[in-house]
Each structure stands twice: as C-alpha cells, then as structure tokens.
Amino acid sequence: MAVVRILIADDFAPVRQIWKQILSTDARIQVVGECANGQEVMDCIHQLQPDVAILDINMEPVNGFETCRYIATNYPHIKVLGISVHNEPNYARRMLENGARGFIVKSAQKDEMIQAILNIYEGNNFVSAEIAPIH
Numbered sequence: 001m002a003v004v005r006i007l008i009a010d011d012f013a014p015v016r017q018i019w020k021q022i023l024s025t026d027a028r029i030q031v032v033g034e035c036a037n038g039q040e041v042m043d044c045i046h047q048l049q050p051d052v053a054i055l056d057i058n059m060e061p062v063n064g065f066e067t068c069r070y071i072a073t074n075y076p077h078i079k080v081l082g083i084s085v086h087n088e089p090n091y092a093r094r095m096l097e098n099g100a101r102g103f104i105v106k107s108a109q110k111d112e113m114i115q116a117i118l119n120i121y122e123g124n125n126f127v128s129a130e131i132a133p134i135h
Contacts, residue, residue: 004028004121007050009035009067010083011059015106019054022110029117038062042070050078052117055100057084057091065098072099079120083108087130102126 006029010016016034023029033048035041037059045053053071057064068080082095082103092103101120104112105128112128119126 003030005030005032005050007033007048007053009041010056011036026114038067041067051121052079052081054081054083065094068095068098068100081116081120089131092127092131104128105130
C-alpha cells in the first residue's frame with residue numbers, strides 16, 4: 001500500500017497538532033498539510049493533492065459541509081473523512097450526502113482514526129461505531 005497523504009482541517013490548532021502527532025506514528029500515513037478552515041482548504045488543496053482530507057464540521061467562515069461539497073465536486077479523487085465532537089447521526093448523514101466517504105467523532109481512538117483513513121482511501125465507507133446505525 002502506498003503512503004496515504006492527509007490534509008487536516010480544524011479551526012483549533014491544538015487539535016490539528018494532536019491529530020498530526022497521532023497519525024504520524026503510522027508509517028502508512030503522511031500529513032501533508034493543515035488548515036484552520038474550509039476556505040484555507042479550498043485555497044491549498046490543488047497544490048497539496050492529499051489522498052484524504054479530514055474535515056471538522058464546525059469551522060468559520062467556510063464549514064466542513066461546504067468544504068466537503070467543494071472537494072467532492074472539484075476533486076472527486078480526494079476522499080473526505082468528516083469529524084466532529086458531536087456524535088449526532090444527522091451530522092454524519094449530512095457529510096455523507098455532501099460527498100464524504102466517512103465520519104468519525106473526535107473522541108475516536110487512534111486505531112479507529114487510522115482504520116477510517118485506510119478504509120476510505122481504499123474506496124470503502126466508514127462511520128464510527130458510536131454512530132454507525134445511520135447506515
């Protein structure tokens with residue numbers, strides 16, 4: 001398996017740093033960029049060309065739903081993993097409707113995050129067990 005190139009987008013810098021640190025412990029994953037909001041993702045995604053974009057839902061001025069729709073429309077080869085502190089099935093459903101291939105909650109353990117990334121990279125969908133009943 002090739003190394004999966006990841007873009008992390010969250011409006012809270014410490015969260016981005018923690019995810020980067022966690023994901024960097026797996027040799028199959030390389031974090032190629034970090035963004036503080038959806039507008040930054042739209043501005044840099046062409047240059048970074050990640051395989052997977054991890055998008056927080058609650059970002060300003062452009063949220064995760066809008067960013068996901070933009071990526072799905074303009075870069076359909078880039079897979080989106082939605083992430084939120086909320087374990088609401090409606091959030092997961094909306095992300096999937098906007099083109100995401102997966103959704104996990106921020107409280108997910110390292111193994112679940114990595115499993116989600118690898119699954120969607122391989123073309124499968126993934127939803128956290130905590131909210132999986134939406135499928």
